[in-house]
Amino acid sequence: MDKPLLHLVFGGEVKDPRGTDFVDTDKLDIVGIFPDYRSALAAWRGVSQQHVDHAHIKYVIVHLHRLLEPDREAPG
Numbered sequence: 001m002d003k004p005l006l007h008l009v010f011g012g013e014v015k016d017p018r019g020t021d022f023v024d025t026d027k028l029d030i031v032g033i034f035p036d037y038r039s040a041l042a043a044w045r046g047v048s049q050q051h052v053d054h055a056h057i058k059y060v061i062v063h064l065h066r067l068l069e070p071d072r073e074a075p076g
Contacts, residue, residue: 006068007040008033011047011059020060032065
């Protein structure tokens with residue numbers, strides 16, 4: 001069995017909706033860590049849709065596996 005490719009989903013208020021400069025890192029909403037991109041994307045979509053009317057609330061997906069093992073390539 002392949003090793004899970006961990007992904008982190010989090011978000012919060014940003015200074016500019018086009019960027020990722022978060023206003024208050026103490027108030028970040030950590031949605032969770034997911035074993036694959038598909039489940040992280042589903043979580044991101046769900047939480048992002050809850051804040052669709054708030055332009056300065058942004059959620060992101062971080063590819064933790066790339067940070068933990070930068071030389072390892074993801075399967076095709």
